[in-house]
Amino acid sequence: MSTRELTSILETCQDVSKSILLAELEVDTERELFWQRKWTLTPTHMFPSVRKFNIKSKICYDEDGNVLFQTDFPMVRVDALPTQDTNNKAHGIVPGDHLMEDLWEIEDTAWEHEHTSYVVYERSLTPRRADLDNVLEEKVIFDRKSGTTTFLPISHGGMSEKLPSCYPRVDRLYIQYAPGRVKVKAVPLDPDNLGNMKRYGDILVEKVKKWGRGGYVRKAKHDIMIPRSLYVDNYVRMKKSYGHIAEDWEEVTDPIKYVYEDISICAFLISIWQMERTMDASLRKQTFVDLGCGNGLLVHLLTLEGYHGYGIDLVSRKIWDKFKGADLRTEQFRPDLASFPQVDWILGNHSDELTPWIPYIASLSPNTKYFVLPCCFYDFSGKYAVSGGTLGKYQTYLNYVEQIGSEVSSIQKESESLTQRQCGFRVEHETLQIPSTKNQAQIGRLRNYDVNDPAQVQEVEARRAKLMSRFTGFVIRPPQPTCTPQKRYRGAELEAHLKSLGITKPPRTKNQQPREIKT
Numbered sequence: 173m174s175t176r177e178l179t180s181i182l183e184t185c186q187d188v189s190k191s192i193l194l195a196e197l198e199v200d201t202e203r204e205l206f207w208q209r210k211w212t213l214t215p216t217h218m219f220p221s222v223r224k225f226n227i228k229s230k231i232c233y234d235e236d237g238n239v240l241f242q243t244d245f246p247m248v249r250v251d252a253l254p255t256q257d258t259n260n261k262a263h264g265i266v267p268g269d270h271l272m273e274d275l276w277e278i279e280d281t282a283w284e285h286e287h288t289s290y291v292v293y294e295r296s297l298t299p300r301r302a303d304l305d306n307v308l309e310e311k312v313i314f315d316r317k318s319g320t321t322t323f324l325p326i327s328h329g330g331m332s333e334k335l336p337s338c339y340p341r342v343d344r345l346y347i348q349y350a351p352g353r354v355k356v357k358a359v360p361l362d363p364d365n366l367g368n369m370k371r372y373g374d375i376l377v378e379k380v381k382k383w384g385r386g387g388y389v390r391k392a393k394h395d396i397m398i399p400r401s402l403y404v405d406n407y408v409r410m411k412k413s414y415g416h417i418a419e420d421w422e423e424v425t426d427p428i429k430y431v432y433e434d435i436s437i438c439a440f441l442i443s444i445w446q447m448e449r450t451m452d453a454s455l456r457k458q459t460f461v462d463l464g465c466g467n468g469l470l471v472h473l474l475t476l477e478g479y480h481g482y483g484i485d486l487v488s489r490k491i492w493d494k495f496k497g498a499d500l501r502t503e504q505f506r507p508d509l510a511s512f513p514q515v516d517w518i519l520g521n522h523s524d525e526l527t528p529w530i531p532y533i534a535s536l537s538p539n540t541k542y543f544v545l546p547c548c549f550y551d552f553s554g555k556y557a558v559s560g561g562t563l564g565k566y567q568t569y570l571n572y573v574e575q576i577g578s579e580v581s582s583i584q585k586e587s588e589s590l591t592q593r594q595c596g597f598r599v600e601h602e603t604l605q606i607p608s609t610k611n612q613a614q615i616g617r618l619r620n621y622d623v624n625d626p627a628q629v630q631e632v633e634a635r636r637a638k639l640m641s642r643f644t645g646f647v648i649r650p651p652q653p654t655c656t657p658q659k660r661y662r663g664a665e666l667e668a669h670l671k672s673l674g675i676t677k678p679p680r681t682k683n684q685q686p687r688e689i690k691t
């Protein structure tokens with residue numbers, strides 16, 4: 173949605189002249205509680221008769237209507253939502269591979285971003301009586317300053333009879349929060365016939381009160397390693413300086429998502445590195461290698477920020493030509509044969525099969541540290557079979573990667589012996605402020621042994637050797653970018669776009685899900 177469209181929607185939302193108050197209640201909830209996943213990601217909380225829903229996209233805007241984060245959810249049907257809330261029996265469509273819990277993390281992340289002024293969701297609601305009722309397209313708009321959420325049905329063309337029966341007869345519905353008070357308002361389609369709308373308002377404010385009672389449990393872990401102000405200063409400055417890269421983006425992937433995502437990761441890294449230099453009273457900027465660097469943007473940004481380093485990828489990308497000055501190398505990297513004693517930091521940003529190797533390779537050199545942002549599930553020799561269980565697949569895999577790096581995981585639940593898995597780091601975590609659901613970074617900058625004590629070093633070496641005893645060989649994938657564009661193109665548009673980039677669209681089998689691969 174363009175800034176112009178946003179402005180027009182905000183004008184509609186802010187026109188409260190025809191609104192009527194349906195209900196009002198005193199509440200003791202925090203403001204954050206007001207903008208809740210209960211009414212964004214699980215619309216069945218508000219409209220219990222909805223049978224299915226489809227969250228399509230979420231965009232966070234700053235005060236001037238510039239896009240800060242955009243999440244286009246790939247459409248993947250799940251048969252039932254995980255049982256986080258046992259009352260929720262509706263079926264939803266959420267990104268493949270992700271539990272609702274992952275989406276909630278995004279929710280926390282985007283909401284907590286200081287510069288977020290407006291959040292717009294696009295979703296569709298399928299009523300129970302699908303044969304009689306229409307599917308409703310709806311926008312949900314949160315205006316942070318006024319503390320107002322507006323629910324804006326858009327596909328009924330102002331005609332009451334085209335609204336599904338599960339939806340109140342409104343042009344728009346508001347839930348408004350002021351400290352200590354919640355109001356439900358509506359602009360009715362027929363002000364002379366409110367039906368049971370007031371009753372609906374009463375139920376809704378009661379729900380808000382109830383949801384607020386447990387208190388808002390902030391799930392995302394931000395700013396554990398760095399002061400928020402340092403990160404935000406770096407992010408805002410870099411977004412201003414490098415945001416233009418999105419305009420010249422030549423890859424099939426969504427520039428808004430990837431450019432801002434890498435700016436955010438870069439801001440995080442350089443914040444850590446600035447602090448590191450301060451603590452070490454050092455002026456020398458850190459060096460790095462980015463394994464599986466893909467489009468090379470992170471390397472480009474770090475280089476522009478004055479850090480020396482290089483990126484390695486199997487496949488060179490067309491956009492590399494534009495990143496003049498960035499050292500980007502095409503190489504079939506063999507992690508089992510590598511070490512980087514001269515490099516300060518090894519980076520693995522959604523590095524696929526190289527991910528488990530990042531802590532391992534870093535541990536081979538006493539002064540090398542690592543940053544890894546795990547995504548797809550890989551073990552040393554191939555796919556990592558994640559069973560999931562109560563922790564969920566993503567968390568289980570995070571635990572696994574953490575165990576490779578560290579002695580003990582605070583969240584570890586597996587029975588497997590940990591002592592076989594440690595590479596001698598004290599791993600730290602951070603939830604990155606990026607629009608990806610895979611946003612849990614692990615950082616190994618501290619060792620849990622004395623690197624100058626030969627006996628302890630020997631012990632770590634023995635553990636590393638044990639870790640490798642299960643390694644059966646590293647298979648390098650064919651150097652062919654198989655990319656699934658995140659931006660939604662329609663029909664022939666996609667073919668034309670891919671053709672212009674000299675890419676043949678990979679064949680997709682009927683039930684195959686899109687993979688989150690960036691180029």
Ligand SMILES: C[S@@+](CC[C@H](N)C(=O)[O-])C[C@H]1O[C@@H](n2cnc3c(N)ncnc32)[C@H](O)[C@@H]1O
Pocket residue numbers: 463464465466467468484485486487503504505506520521522523524525526648649688689690691
């Ligand atoms: C999911 S992509 C991530 C790209 C990039 N880091 C980003 O976040 O945009 C994983 C990348 O790892 C690269 N890769 C996987 N195995 C590799 C290997 N053995 N040597 C070099 N690159 C490899 C792939 O070519 C791919 O570009």
